[in-house]
Amino acid sequence: MRGIRQHGLGRSLYEECTDGMDALAAAGFSGEAARLLAFFPPVSRNPYQRMLYARGFNHGFACFPLADLGEVEGLPDDLKLVMHYHWLHRVFDKCDTIRQAKKATDHFLDRLKRQKDDGHTLLWTVHNILSHAARFPDEEKALRAGMADIADVIHVMNPQTRDLCAPQYTLDDARLVSVPHPSYQGVYGDYICARQARFDLDLNPDDKVFLLFGSLGPHKGTRQFLAAFDRLQEKLEGKGRVLVAGSPGAPDFMDEILALTSGRADMRLLRAHVDDQSVQTFFKAADVVVCPYPIGLNSGVMATAATFGRPSVVPDVMARSLPGTEDCVQAFEPGDMDSCHQACLQALEKAAEGHTAVTLSNWAAANSPEEISDRFFKALLPRLQDLP
Known part of the structure; x- marks a missing residue:
């Protein structure tokens, strides 16, 4: 066979x-x-x-x-x-x-x-x-x-x-x-609870966790988001945490990412392909999924976030790409990190609202x-x- x-x-x-x-x-x-x-x-x-x-x-x-x-x-x-x-x-x-x-x-x-x-x-x-x-x-x-x-x-x-x-x-x-x-309903493992996911990643229940997920490269805005994170951290009174997970990109770019994350207790970097059973750990540990892309039209990461009931932050051109999730998506102006930070804060508010997970769960089932x-x-x- x-x-x-x-x-x-x-x-x-x-x-x-x-x-x-x-x-x-x-x-x-x-x-x-x-x-x-x-x-x-x-x-x-x-x-x-x-x-x-x-x-x-x-x-x-x-x-x-x-x-x-x-x-x-x-x-x-x-x-x-x-x-x-x-x-x-x-x-x-x-x-x-x-x-x-x-x-x-x-x-x-x-x-x-x-x-x-x-x-x-x-x-x-x-x-x-x-x-x-x-x-x-x-x-x-x-x-x-x-x-x-x-x-x-x-x-x-x-x-x-x-x-x-x-x-x-x-x-x-x-x-x-x-x-x-x-949506990715039925595609990725989906059976652990959020507290277990945070425990697995050594995160506290009251941390404000932002996930940047997917293959790492200079075209996705990862470097810019990490470099500007301190400004957002001030508004979060030190409770902010960043998870970066995905297959590594070119060595010179990865050197830059390592320089930005090394020695920081509020940033975690996983430089590896994430298997289908482990995807849930990162998304369930997150409050908000951030796609800080300078350009975009559609995003599998955005769809994965919605599948796991997590609001997302995306460039404005992408905000309406998943009809039915608009209320759970916060848009920012590409290239403007202050705009991105404001969207992150708004998404945190959405994450705390019980109807957000319900809306996204309904979208995932319907799509x-x-x-x-x-x-x-x-x-x-x-x-x-x-x-x-």
């Missing part, structure tokens, strides 16, 4: 497609009702893709990861795919110069045009206006503008996506489907991965059927 399906481990794309068609036929789908969806790039540590595709078979979609785009051009003429693209900045992974990035952009967009000419359908999920750490912003704008022009269907999660992206590139309203980010996956495919299917 093979392990969990992961394309690229000894199986060709053609084999994945035939397996998918056989599985769909067994599920009662055939002909035009059976669709193959290949997603790129596949990301294993972020559960978003598995969550989104969780109910695909219920709607006639066999979904599988695609590691090599080149294989698509070798498929027989009778095999057509829905090509679902996610984090486009990965196109630049092997680029070191602007010239290379321009060439990668042109090559990728040419490939998309060939896929359409061959009869495949192109679907794009807009995760961000630009990637958090855009190394080639002008080239990435061109890449996204090209994708926006070529894609048959564009999936957005933040209701304001079109307007927020408009200064950089244009999204055609007629091709948009809006389905929000799912579970199963529910959002069903909504995604129900929204997608008629758009595909309307295509020429």
Whole structure:
């Protein structure tokens, strides 16, 4: 028996497609009702893709990861795919110069045009206006503008996506489907109590705990938040505590984070990937989850905070990205730490209100991965059927 399906481990794309068609036929789908969806790039540590595709078979979609785009051009003429693209900045992974990035952009967009000419359908999920750490912003704008022009269907999660992206590139309203980010209900362990979580992290019950969670890098505002924390600490009369947890970034950046946190009793730094059973410890120990990002559109960390009943502090462009949680989200002006501190204080007040956890718990249940996956495919299917 093979392990969990992961394309690229000894199986060709053609084999994945035939397996998918056989599985769909067994599920009662055939002909035009059976669709193959290949997603790129596949990301294993972020559960978003598995969550989104969780109910695909219920709607006639066999979904599988695609590691090599080149294989698509070798498929027989009778095999057509829905090509679902996610984090486009990965196109630049092997680029070191602007010239290379321009060439990668042109090559990728040419490939998309060939896929359409061959009869495949192109679907794009807009995760961000630009990637958090855009190394080639002008080239990435061109890449996204090209994708926006070529894609048959564009999936957005933040209701304001079109307007927020408009200064950089244009999204055609007629091709948009809006389905929000799912909660993480049932994805992460969720069984310890908040007091146990604080005990595990050596925190006191009356500490005011702020969590910064996720992979560590200079593009997320972590350094700026830590450097300015003393101003917030004064307002908290020394009761403030900061938890920073996530996979480490570049060595020079981590040196800066270590310099800011070392020797401080009010800051804790975990430089490691947090496994699915340990995520609950950090979120349940926190009063408030802070996303001090200078730019953003959607956030899995924000959705995780809501799943665990914790209010969040996010940049203003992100504040309405999870419909139904607005009352539990405090927005700040990106780049303004005083604004961020004020939002943190307001979020602490929300954390103390009993209805906040209830509101977020209701949101998490209504937007579970199963529910959002069903909504995604129900929204997608008629758009595909309307295509020429």
